[in-house]
Amino acid sequence: MEDIITFLENSEVGNTLYYPGAFEDSSPLELFAMNSSIKKFIYTDYCPQRPNVKEMLNQLDDWEILKYEHIEPDFFGQQHWNNFMPNFRMLKRLNINIGEGWGSKYLLINTMTKKEIEFIYLGTDGIETVNVLIPYGYKPDIIVLQDHGYGGNYSTFGLKENGEPSELSQYLAERGKLPTYLFASLGDATTIWPGYHQITDPIICKGALHQNERALFKITNV
Numbered sequence: 182m183e184d185i186i187t188f189l190e191n192s193e194v195g196n197t198l199y200y201p202g203a204f205e206d207s208s209p210l211e212l213f214a215m216n217s218s219i220k221k222f223i224y225t226d227y228c229p230q231r232p233n234v235k236e237m238l239n240q241l242d243d244w245e246i247l248k249y250e251h252i253e254p255d256f257f258g259q260q261h262w263n264n265f266m267p268n269f270r271m272l273k274r275l276n277i278n279i280g281e282g283w284g285s286k287y288l289l290i291n292t293m294t295k296k297e298i299e300f301i302y303l304g305t306d307g308i309e310t311v312n313v314l315i316p317y318g319y320k321p322d323i324i325v326l327q328d329h330g331y332g333g334n335y336s337t338f339g340l341k342e343n344g345e346p347s348e349l350s351q352y353l354a355e356r357g358k359l360p361t362y363l364f365a366s367l368g369d370a371t372t373i374w375p376g377y378h379q380i381t382d383p384i385i386c387k388g389a390l391h392q393n394e395r396a397l398f399k400i401t402n403v
Contacts, residue, residue, distance in 0.1 A: 185381040185397055189217040194362055195322025197221045199314075201307020201338055201349065202328070205229055205237045208386035209325045209364055214244070214298050215291070219323065222300045223314070225307045227266070231285055234302045244289045247297070252284035257317050265305035265313055307338065308349050320358050324349075326365040326373070327393070338371070350374045363398040376401050 194217050200209055203224035213219045224234075238246060254262055262282025283304040290297050303310055314321075328337050337347050346354070353359045365373050367383055378401060383394035 182380060182382050185212075185384050186216050188381050188397065189213065193218050195219065197223065197319065197321050198323040198325065198364075199311075199319075199321035199360075200224045200325040201310070202226050203302075203307075203325070205233055206327075207237050207241060210300065211241060211244075212384075212386055213323070213364075214289070214296070215294075220296075220298050222298060223303070223319065223321070224301070225265075225303045225305050225310045227282070227304055227306055229302075229304065231283055231302075231304065234285060238287060238289065238300065241289075243292050245292055246287055247290050248288040250286050252286050252301070254282075254284075256284065256286075257313050259313060262305065265303065265310045267306050267309050308347075308352075311349060311352055315353070315356060315358050321360045323362040323364055324360045326363050326371050327395075328366075328371045346374070359400060361400055364395060365398055366393045366395050373398060 189212075194213075196219060198209065198213055198219045198221070200206070200223070203209075203226050210222055210224075214222070235246075235249075238244070254260060254264065259265070265282050285302045287300040287302075288297060289300055326338050338349050350359070359374075359376075363373065363377055365371055377398040379396050380399045381397040383396045385392055385394055
């Protein structure tokens with residue numbers, strides 16, 4: 182296996198990265214924005230507030246905000262943020278409280294290379310949001326898998342503890358939309374989806390919420 186930065190600099194890994202349950206973890210954004218072909222980043226999490234996300238972006242090295250706009254559900258052809266959220270009765274039963282959804286869209290530019298990227302942060306649920314994005318034409322090329330646990334974990338993004346597929350992987354598999362790559366945490370509660378193999382050496386990302394090693398995985402036979 183090779184160093185992930187070397188791999189990204191010499192490979193075409195697609196255009197879109199999706200990070201469900203991202204909280205305020207800017208490290209995948211910095212890694213892939215600087216070193217890969219990815220130009221569209223979509224983060225989702227119902228825990229952070231909008232100002233926290235802007236502060237996260239302001240702390241990025243060598244990146245500036247060129248443009249910012251609020252986005253509403255109709256940006257994705259929807260009428261209500263409820264379409265991006267899980268079953269509220271279930272969340273109440275699990276004692277998980279979330280607010281109304283929100284969306285922010287940023288255009289960022291690297292002050293050194295002048296590369297521009299689009300960064301969308303949705304204050305919504307990471308699993309249910311995929312149900313909106315995929316029919317609307319967004320297919321992630323890379324998904325970041327890390328089960329942080331801050332939101333209550335009514336489900337997981339990696340495999341469930343009993344080995345069953347997560348709702349996220351099952352939904353994508355049934356529609357033939359599994360990403361080519363997973364950027365996944367190693368050695369914690371995150372369990373990699375079946376059918377993926379590790380292709381890069383582990384890395385500890387600068388500024389990551391947890392100092393877990395992560396690695397890039399690729400779907401078999403793709």
